[in-house]
Amino acid sequence: MKISQAAANVCTIFASTTQKQETEDSSDSKIIYLKDTDCAIKSQASLSAFTSYRVGGAAQWYVAPRNLEALQASVEYAKEHELPVTILGAGSNLLVSDRGLPGLVISTRHLRHSHFDPQTGQLTVAAGESIPTLAWEAAKLGWQGLEWAVGIPGTVGGAVVMNAGAHNSCIADMLVSAEVLSPDGTLETLTPAQIGYSYRSSSLQSSESPTEKGCQRIVTQATFQLQPGTDPALVLAATKQHKQHRLTTQPYNFPSCGSVFRNPTPYSAGWLIEQTGLKGYQIGGAQVALLHANFIVNRGGAKASDIFSLISHIQQQVKEHWSICLQPEVKMIGEFQAAG
């Protein structure tokens, strides 16, 4: 589907600063509505509330479309105004610079629908649906396949892009297809083979800095193959076990992004970091978690720059001790200052 219709809808923008928003926001924020939609684009929107680390500056522009048409119109708006685009899911694998992000940040969080088809065992869901919520829903229905995904606080879109995984399972194992919106406005349905998956990686992962004009491919919905027909009590028990395992091995009590680094075969990053003596090491409000050394937690008041500096310090120390370059799993977006 081309988005020429959507383009026609956004040629003119209108309605700027409103009284309501002036009272809500002491900054110079303003709101623009895409023509013929109730979809608001907000300027200077703080991103810290939209990332699990609870850090990060403001988006130059921010929009959270509620349907495909509004998403297409948002992309077209960015194109017309030559704004770089950053896609945000639940922000649970992102480190956003304290300086914020240029261009338009599009949150997929409000793209919602889900359908469990008992005939095929397939689950078709919009990009903004929550992965852990789907895992619990599937369990309650007695559908196997998503037990491992509980505790991963991301969206469907983020999980498809990141190839989220745990307990020897991952998204690529159960994905039937993903619908993506291309920068040229066409909607395509891609198979896992077309997406090209490997450990925590896919071809849908874009360049990590929104400095270039244009837009990455956006996942709009996905279909997963599950196995219905099991006693819900059994699937719930397995799901609860996975959640419990996480609560005892991973720090859920402070903001984080989950694992900071990919595991460098045959080692685990957590083991390497602990053996390097870095557990508990702290820069500003950012700390190598005491419970799991591959987690950096925000102990309160951390800046993105603290977390970035700690990531760099860990990489440098692990390189020195083990001659291994740890590769970040977390996506660092915006400007960061490397230590001199």
Ligand SMILES: Cc1cc2nc3c(=O)[nH]c(=O)nc-3n(C[C@H](O)[C@H](O)[C@H](O)COP(=O)(O)OP(=O)(O)OC[C@H]3O[C@@H](n4cnc5c(N)ncnc54)[C@H](O)[C@@H]3O)c2cc1C
């Ligand atoms: C406590 C905790 C535990 C975690 N445990 C795990 C774990 O066990 N396994 C695991 O794999 N991960 C884990 N994570 C990391 C994270 O939850 C996953 O990577 C998750 O899949 C990210 O989803 P998201 O919606 O938050 O994506 P975001 O963090 O918002 O985005 C991640 C990347 O995907 C892109 N993106 C997001 N949505 C779309 C879309 N619709 N279209 C195109 N691009 C998109 C973004 O631009 C960005 O590059 C954990 C995180 C936390 C905080």
Ligand SMILES: NC(=O)C1=CN([C@@H]2O[C@H](COP(=O)(O)OP(=O)(O)OC[C@H]3O[C@@H](n4cnc5c(N)ncnc54)[C@H](OP(=O)(O)O)[C@@H]3O)[C@@H](O)[C@H]2O)C=CC1
């Ligand atoms: N450290 C960090 O930076 C972050 C951590 N988190 C944490 O990640 C975790 C994700 O946990 P997870 O359990 O996967 O999902 P959530 O706790 O997010 O729950 C998701 C949904 O699943 C349902 N649900 C939760 N537990 C059960 C259960 N035992 N039985 C049946 N239904 C259930 C809930 O329904 P209902 O409400 O109806 O019970 C809820 O709608 C949360 O503990 C959250 O606090 C999240 C973001 C960031």
Ligand SMILES: C=C(O[C@H]1[C@H](O)[C@@H](CO)O[C@H](OP(=O)(O)OP(=O)(O)OC[C@H]2O[C@@H](n3ccc(=O)[nH]c3=O)[C@H](O)[C@@H]2O)[C@@H]1NC(C)=O)C(=O)O
């Ligand atoms: C949290 C994430 O994913 C997690 C996922 O939840 C879990 C559960 O399946 O397995 C991976 O962690 P992990 O490899 O660290 O798993 P764990 O079982 O906790 O640890 C592996 C090994 O390292 C050791 N370990 C871990 C942490 C630590 O501080 N010290 C240590 O020695 C453990 O004792 C264990 O022998 C994923 N991490 C990566 C980078 O692949 C994420 O990607 O964000």
